[in-house]
Amino acid sequence: MKAKKFATQIDEEVLKDLKSYVKEADRSISSVVSEAVAEYLQRARIRPAFRSAMDEVLDDNEELLKRLAK
Numbered sequence: 001m002k003a004k005k006f007a008t009q010i011d012e013e014v015l016k017d018l019k020s021y022v023k024e025a026d027r028s029i030s031s032v033v034s035e036a037v038a039e040y041l042q043r044a045r046i047r048p049a050f051r052s053a054m055d056e057v058l059d060d061n062e063e064l065l066k067r068l069a070k
Contacts, residue, residue: 003030
């Protein structure tokens with residue numbers, strides 16, 4: 001996939017940690033930021049589906065869960 005340039009701002013301490021990490025890991029800032037954003041978006045999209053499924057399971061098993069809690 002072709003990379004596209006964009007500009008943003010980041011907390012100074014986070015940038016310091018990022019620069020330290022990429023040096024240790026022998027990676028580019030671009031690759032780490034791209035990976036981090038992709039992982040964040042995946043988790044952000046899955047979380048609502050997980051919560052919805054979890055709510056359904058809790059609702060379906062409410063009586064059993066109450067008895068187990070005693």
